[in-house]
Amino acid sequence: MNKVVSSADQAVADIVSGSTIMLGGFGLCGIPENLIAALVRRGITGLHTISNNMGVDGFGMGLMLEAGMIASHVGSYVGENRRLETLVLKGELDLTLVPQGTLAERIRAGGAGIPAFYTPTGLGTIVAEGKETRKIGDRTYVLEEALHADVALIKAWKGDRLGNLIYRKTARNFNPMMATAGKVTVAEVEHLVQPGELEPDQIHTPGIFVDRIFRGTHYVKHIERRTTRARPIGAGAAKAAA
Numbered sequence: 001m002n003k004v005v006s007s008a009d010q011a012v013a014d015i016v017s018g019s020t021i022m023l024g025g026f027g028l029c030g031i032p033e034n035l036i037a038a039l040v041r042r043g044i045t046g047l048h049t050i051s052n053n054m055g056v057d058g059f060g061m062g063l064m065l066e067a068g069m070i071a072s073h074v075g076s077y078v079g080e081n082r083r084l085e086t087l088v089l090k091g092e093l094d095l096t097l098v099p100q101g102t103l104a105e106r107i108r109a110g111g112a113g114i115p116a117f118y119t120p121t122g123l124g125t126i127v128a129e130g131k132e133t134r135k136i137g138d139r140t141y142v143l144e145e146a147l148h149a150d151v152a153l154i155k156a157w158k159g160d161r162l163g164n165l166i167y168r169k170t171a172r173n174f175n176p177m178m179a180t181a182g183k184v185t186v187a188e189v190e191h192l193v194q195p196g197e198l199e200p201d202q203i204h205t206p207g208i209f210v211d212r213i214f215r216g217t218h219y220v221k222h223i224e225r226r227t228t229r230a231r232p233i234g235a236g237a238a239k240a241a242a
Contacts, residue, residue, distance in 0.1 A: 003163045003213050004192065008038035011186045011212045015151055017044040018071075022107065022147075022178040023051040023061060024154040027080075030171030031060050032155040034188050034216040039153075040064060046071045050147055052103065052174050054081045065093075074147065076100040099127060102144055104177060110146035111180025111209075118143055152182025155216070156205070159189035160196075163210030164203045172204065179205045188216040
């Protein structure tokens with residue numbers, strides 16, 4: 001089955017306002033940036049998003065925030081986005097913060113058909129408020145429910161027309177588990193190849209989990225926060241400066 005669509009706009013054409021959407025990526029690494037841009041062009045609103053991060057001002061999911069598209073968000077780290085901070089403090093966006101490992105496991109559980117699981121993470125903190133706890137052995141655990149989405153938007157390095165995907169290094173992050181937890185999964189890839197060109201043992205996400213795939217364009221390796229230090233002046237440079 002050929003799952004290729006012609007563009008990001010075609011890939012998200014049937015996503016409607018009010019949908020729950022998972023978006024892969026960690027910081028700005030491995031985010032479905034073409035799909036995010038297409039969603040912004042569609043102008044839908046009231047979205048409930050699930051993603052580890054929320055992008056930055058002016059890029060990634062930060063563009064969705066600026067367009068007023070997001071009603072609520074479940075994620076782990078949001079410290080790089082001033083717009084999000086403003087919306088949350090004004091009560092204009094419902095934010096739920098989840099420990100990063102718990103977030104990953106809630107998504108994985110959703111894709112595996114596991115409705116909930118117990119974890120010690122967050123016990124005794126605001127994370128556990130209103131949740132069931134249970135003592136197992138000599139430890140007490142918090143019950144966490146699985147996460148699902150109407151649509152999962154993910155990014156891979158390479159994929160074939162059947163939807164088989166390979167991720168590259170850190171960009172693998174949340175993408176494979178999200179691919180399994182969406183009712184519909186849309187993948188953008190940097191390289192689109194023919195069936196049989198991917199080494200079977202290297203495939204991370206089998207095509208059975210992917211409904212649509214397309215080749216993205218104009219990828220830029222953004223740096224979320226550039227941190228540098230002064231380089232020591234070499235002996236030759238110091239002498240010349242003197």
